Amino acid sequence: MIDWECSPTWEKVGELGAPFSSGFTRYHAKLLDICLKKYKPDINQVEKLSDDKLKYDDLEKLAYMVLVEFAASVDRQIMGSGEETRMGLDLHPYDVFVMGTLFGAKAANVSVLMPVKGGKLLFWDGDETFEAPNDGLLVYKIASLSGSARIIECLYRAMSDGEALSRYGMQRKMLHQVVDGGDQDERGAEASSHYGRVNSNQSIQYQSNDVVAHSILCSLNNSQRLAVLTVASTKFQEGFFAIQGPPGCGKTTTMVSMISAIGKGMIVTAPSNAAVANLALKLVKTGRFSYPSVCIFGDGCDESVRFLNPRRRSEGYRRALYEYEQAKSEPCGEAASTQDLKERSRKMDQKRRQLALWLHVDENTTMEKLGSICPNIAVDERGSIMPEGQLAVLQLLSQAKIVLCT
Amino acid sequence: MQNAISGSTFHTFLLDEGGQCTEAEFFIATTFPGIKRVIVMGDPNQLQPTVLEQSCKKHGFGESWLGRVYKLDKSKVHLLDTQYRMDPVILQFPNKRFYESRVMSGENVQNREPQVFAPFLFFDTQGRGREESDKTFSFRNSYEIAVIKDLLKQDPDIVAIIEAHLDARIIIITPYKSQAKHLREMCGPLKMNIEVSTVDAFQGQEGDIVILSTVRTKQVGFVDDKQRLNVALTRAKRVLRVVGDKAFFEGLPNGSTLRLWLSTLQRQSLP
Numbered sequence: 001m002i003d004w005e006c007s008p009t010w011e012k013v014g015e016l017g018a019p020f021s022s023g024f025t026r027y028h029a030k031l032l033d034i035c036l037k038k039y040k041p042d043i044n045q046v047e048k049l050s051d052d053k054l055k056y057d058d059l060e061k062l063a064y065m066v067l068v069e070f071a072a073s074v075d076r077q078i079m080g081s082g083e084e085t086r087m088g089l090d091l092h093p094y095d096v097f098v099m100g101t102l103f104g105a106k107a108a109n110v111s112v113l114m115p116v117k118g119g120k121l122l123f124w125d126g127d128e129t130f131e132a133p134n135d136g137l138l139v140y141k142i143a144s145l146s147g148s149a150r151i152i153e154c155l156y157r158a159m160s161d162g163e164a165l166s167r168y169g170m171q172r173k174m175l176h177q178v179v180d181g182g183d184q185d186e187r188g189a190e191a192s193s194h195y196g197r198v199n200s201n202q203s204i205q206y207q208s209n210d211v212v213a214h215s216i217l218c219s220l221n222n223s224q225r226l227a228v229l230t231v232a233s234t235k236f237q238e239g240f241f242a243i244q245g246p247p248g249c250g251k252t253t254t255m256v257s258m259i260s261a262i263g264k265g266m267i268v269t270a271p272s273n274a275a276v277a278n279l280a281l282k283l284v285k286t287g288r289f290s291y292p293s294v295c296i297f298g299d300g301c302d303e304s305v306r307f308l309n310p311r312r313r314s315e316g317y318r319r320a321l322y323e324y325e326q327a328k329s330e331p332c333g334e335a336a337s338t339q340d341l342k343e344r345s346r347k348m349d350q351k352r353r354q355l356a357l358w359l360h361v362d363e364n365t366t367m368e369k370l371g372s373i374c375p376n377i378a379v380d381e382r383g384s385i386m387p388e389g390q391l392a393v394l395q396l397l398s399q400a401k402i403v404l405c406t
Numbered sequence: 407m408q409n410a411i412s413g414s415t416f417h418t419f420l421l422d423e424g425g426q427c428t429e430a431e432f433f434i435a436t437t438f439p440g441i442k443r444v445i446v447m448g449d450p451n452q453l454q455p456t457v458l459e460q461s462c463k464k465h466g467f468g469e470s471w472l473g474r475v476y477k478l479d480k481s482k483v484h485l486l487d488t489q490y491r492m493d494p495v496i497l498q499f500p501n502k503r504f505y506e507s508r509v510m511s512g513e514n515v516q517n518r519e520p521q522v523f524a525p526f527l528f529f530d531t532q533g534r535g536r537e538e539s540d541k542t543f544s545f546r547n548s549y550e551i552a553v554i555k556d557l558l559k560q561d562p563d564i565v566a567i568i569e570a571h572l573d574a575r576i577i578i579i580t581p582y583k584s585q586a587k588h589l590r591e592m593c594g595p596l597k598m599n600i601e602v603s604t605v606d607a608f609q610g611q612e613g614d615i616v617i618l619s620t621v622r623t624k625q626v627g628f629v630d631d632k633q634r635l636n637v638a639l640t641r642a643k644r645v646l647r648v649v650g651d652k653a654f655f656e657g658l659p660n661g662s663t664l665r666l667w668l669s670t671l672q673r674q675s676l677p
Contacts, residue, residue: 248491
């Protein structure tokens with residue numbers, strides 16, 4: 001049995017040695033200690049622990065309990081609910097997902113948590129599966145202790161970060177609106193009206209200029225038009241809008257129209273690189289967008305749209321410049337014939353044209369001009385962008401109207 | 407970097423293929439600073455996120471956010487209701503089974519040239535095809551490959567389309583990698599422009615002529631997954647041919663989508 005009053009301290013954890021070697025540091029133990037002291041878990045809500053040692057899965061339980069406590073504390077602070085705070089295991093399935101992602105914790109950490117039908121929290125440690133007795137949440141195989149520790153760490157930081165708390169509060173509210181049918185307050189009512197979609201007879205105020213919007217709408221069918229109108233309407237300020245596109249119903253067309261109608265400030269993403277590339281290509285084909293107002297970030301971008309990727313652009317330019325200089329400096333001394341000189345300038349011109357074609361710009365653009373439209377993004381050997389390159393990326397991001405990434 | 411971006415103006419987040427994105431991934435994206443509006447586009451009736459771990463799947467991890475909302479309340483998901491791809495005959499079953507017959511066909515699919523006699527046909531291997539597994543636990547069916555080879559040469563509709571449109575896209579799809587590999591070997595010497603793909607890899611694409619090889623004859627694997635079947639049956643613009651074992655499908659348990667599909671088929675073909 002663990003004595004909760006005497007929560008694990010890093011000294012104790014340290015004593016246990018081996019099982020905690022996998023990434024669980026004293027630092028994490030310290031964090032856990034602080035968390036537990038701050039938010040004392042209600043012991044009656046968790047199954048009694050049988051072992052007298054702090055074990056691997058006990059730590060998972062601790063991690064989970066901190067999560068639960070965190071949710072309750074957010075309820076108190078952000079939601080301002082006067083009701084009895086929800087304690088223990090009564091946690092909305094979405095809570096944990098959102099929390100896990102608060103600080104950009106990687107998908108691997110988040111994916112270990114999932115809602116289950118049936119009631120109560122349970123643990124699955126990879127060898128044994130327990131059936132979920134009631135509704136609740138399954139903490140699935142927090143694969144390593146460092147995983148649990150990271151979650152705890154995230155939460156610990158979240159507790160001292162007001163902005164994160166409010167972001168979490170907002171997220172949760174929006175999700176509850178979608179799933180539970182909307183809150184009664186004004187903001188909720190307005191947001192949930194979008195799930196009923198706008199009425200086609202209703203007069204709509206576009207966010208972007210009406211001429212573009214009109215020409216976009218003309219080429220769409222009614223259901224597509226309604227979808228585009230909904231997202232482009234000034235009424236849609238926040239919230240979620242879900243669209244189902246059966247096969248061949250023009251999902252991509254609709255999305256491109258939406259992007260055109262909204263015009264800026266969008267992040268477009270999809271679970272696969274192929275889908276992102278496909279959308280990017282269609283977007284460029286409309287002729288309304290070009291680099292750098294549309295940017296693709298991420299290495300997975302398809303060959304057909306690589307000119308939209310600042311990093312690929314930068315690399316392409318460097319390579320071409322190098323080859324260009326090489327051609328320029330090819331040995332041709334005093335005895336050089338006009339033939340050689342001609343050959344050299346032909347080669348240089350060819351390199352330049354190739355690059356221009358690659359970058360989707362006019363093929364007569366000069367080499368200097370090409371340099372100016374290429375950001376200077378250097379990467380180190382591991383492929384991460386160097387500090388000076390990051391500035392260029394930031395500048396690009398501030399210029400970009402639409403960003404696509406996986 | 408995050409701080410610098412938070413001053414920027416990204417307020418809208420658009421997710422494509424929302425039906426294939428797990429909830430956890432989806433939420434990572436929604437936490438990007440400044441995001442207020444989230445638009446999710448996808449189809450919960452097509453392939454779901456790939457989750458290999460069975461226990462995860464069992465507990466609903468393989469479900470997408472879009473799928474969950476769809477399940478809770480369909481009216482909260484806006485439906486794009488006009489399709490411009492399939493011959494109305496091909497659309498019939500998927501429409502009824504997966505979209506409550508709410509999907510209509512655009513005008514462009516009505517009178518296309520050349521005229522097709524039977525947009526959709528099922529070819530029964532009559533017990534002659536046998537599934538064979540290989541080392542990687544993928545399956546193949548040699549008899550079905552032979553049937554498909556004959557179809558490519560003799561099916562009047564397929565021949566008519568190839569003659570009329572030299573650039574017609576001919577696709578053979580199958581759920582199994584092993585079968586796909588053998589189909590590719592068969593197509594190699596045919597001097598025809600044929601693409602072979604697995605169903606999963608082909609989501610989102612379309613072909614003028616699509617032939618589906620169902621492979622299984624003993625035990626039903628993931629062919630009978632309704633989302634996968636929906637994807638497989640909705641790729642064809644003009645001609646869809648399905649090759650499989652009728653008796654085997656008929657013997658499947660009651661809830662099986664394949665069995666339902668077959669019985670719908672038989673009702674349709676009665677005079």
